[in-house]
Amino acid sequence: MLLRRVVITGMGAISPFGRGVESLIQGLVAGRSGVVQVPALAGITGMRTRVAALATGVDPKEIPRKFRRSMSNMSVYATLACQEAARMAGLGEAELASGRLGVSIGSTTGSPQTMQEFFRDFNTDNSLERMKSTLFFHIMNHSCASNVAQALGITGRILAPAAACSTSCQAVGYAAEMIAMGRQELMLCGGADEFHPLTSGTFDIMNAASIAFNDSPTRTPRPFDRERDGIVCGEGSGILLLESLESARARGAGILAEITGFATNSDPASIANPNADAIAQCMRLALADAGVEPCQVDYLNAHATATEQGDIAECQAIAQLFGTATPVSSLKGHLGHAMAASGTLELAACVEMIRQGFLIPTLNLENVDPRCAGVTHVQGITRRPVQTVLKNNFALGGVNSSIILRRYQ
Amino acid sequence: MTDQQIVEKINSSLAEEFEFDLGEMTPETSLFEDMGLDSLDVVDLVIVLETAFGMKIREEEAIRKIRTLGDIHSFVIAKKRQMENA
Numbered sequence: 001m002l003l004r005r006v007v008i009t010g011m012g013a014i015s016p017f018g019r020g021v022e023s024l025i026q027g028l029v030a031g032r033s034g035v036v037q038v039p040a041l042a043g044i045t046g047m048r049t050r051v052a053a054l055a056t057g058v059d060p061k062e063i064p065r066k067f068r069r070s071m072s073n074m075s076v077y078a079t080l081a082c083q084e085a086a087r088m089a090g091l092g093e094a095e096l097a098s099g100r101l102g103v104s105i106g107s108t109t110g111s112p113q114t115m116q117e118f119f120r121d122f123n124t125d126n127s128l129e130r131m132k133s134t135l136f137f138h139i140m141n142h143s144c145a146s147n148v149a150q151a152l153g154i155t156g157r158i159l160a161p162a163a164a165c166s167t168s169c170q171a172v173g174y175a176a177e178m179i180a181m182g183r184q185e186l187m188l189c190g191g192a193d194e195f196h197p198l199t200s201g202t203f204d205i206m207n208a209a210s211i212a213f214n215d216s217p218t219r220t221p222r223p224f225d226r227e228r229d230g231i232v233c234g235e236g237s238g239i240l241l242l243e244s245l246e247s248a249r250a251r252g253a254g255i256l257a258e259i260t261g262f263a264t265n266s267d268p269a270s271i272a273n274p275n276a277d278a279i280a281q282c283m284r285l286a287l288a289d290a291g292v293e294p295c296q297v298d299y300l301n302a303h304a305t306a307t308e309q310g311d312i313a314e315c316q317a318i319a320q321l322f323g324t325a326t327p328v329s330s331l332k333g334h335l336g337h338a339m340a341a342s343g344t345l346e347l348a349a350c351v352e353m354i355r356q357g358f359l360i361p362t363l364n365l366e367n368v369d370p371r372c373a374g375v376t377h378v379q380g381i382t383r384r385p386v387q388t389v390l391k392n393n394f395a396l397g398g399v400n401s402s403i404i405l406r407r408y409q
Numbered sequence: 410m411t412d413q414q415i416v417e418k419i420n421s422s423l424a425e426e427f428e429f430d431l432g433e434m435t436p437e438t439s440l441f442e443d444m445g446l447d448s449l450d451v452v453d454l455v456i457v458l459e460t461a462f463g464m465k466i467r468e469e470e471a472i473r474k475i476r477t478l479g480d481i482h483s484f485v486i487a488k489k490r491q492m493e494n495a
Contacts, residue, residue, distance in 0.1 A: 131456075
């Protein structure tokens, strides 16, 4: 249980639907797909997938060179999303630099693109003589968190969790705990990742990347669908500004929703394959943290990346705890899998579903795989009051995470 | 390569790397006060010049005394002439 109430007072997004949370929600509500063909993937030997969900609408030059020189794309995405969240929350420079505000932002790795560029040059003659001074700042594991803090003049704590697809869910959970402990009053938190063939290749070699829809990219990924054939990698950044309720009230800030529970656990059964019991246990811990029963959850936003095993394990776990009482959907059909950014992009959408009272369906779910049955799938925009939401994210490495959001009251 | 060609190549290389406006680049321009470069940028400035002119200058004492764009022009021109006469 969180020792103090923690609320969300700002959000920011860079997604395949462009800049901002508004574009993100518009794309999701319109049932658009952000997945496109990426011709460059065809030139890679052994790469079978040809599709990805690439961020759009970003001009890195909006960020002054002094800050941009230490950034790869993932830090650019995170910085622009943080600026949006800070604006939405009405935070000025003084508050950003007050020491009361920290950063909890992670990515799967440091910049794979910068790494590639360095080693391509290095391997030509084993020389460091052409290495730029800012290289390290692109590839360090806390690149996004540090670059955000530098660009926004933040002086509080820096945390950079790294747990692949669970990264931003953990970043939010750990930030909420830090605020609840009274260590910080505000935290900009979430995740960012940039697309690189290495990411798609990682899933492709494990036979977990989508390869059957290369000529019709918007038809994949297909979470829970019987024709699903794997992950479509994406990129972007999702950011939430968390704040203690006391601080938000004192500032007169608009409160978007409340974080009431968080859990993360390790699944040592396999470093790659998800396990229904471990997932169920993670959700159980999050529900206990929030002090709510499964029957009180109005909507479950699934991790569901459209892999054969992942979707089945998650559905089994959801069925164990919720049966058919709680509607379930995944936003991967629209957004692909933005890796470290996916959790908070999807949480931002959950916040809007709570605020506006509707559920977004799973795009490309046409025929439910019988092995993903036993839960209630959302298959069309559904108007209904949404009080409490459970959000899942699971990562390679056996890392599960769940967040409970609640309408603020 | 004439001195003018060297100056133009220096200016265009630095303009591209540091996003300077070519129209604002004069020999009197201070790299630090006017252009806002710092110690990290100086490391990259050396790499840009080494790559553009195919020379090694990182260990040169004179590099540390450079303050203006004109100092760079003079330094590179002298270095090029020295290389040609070697």
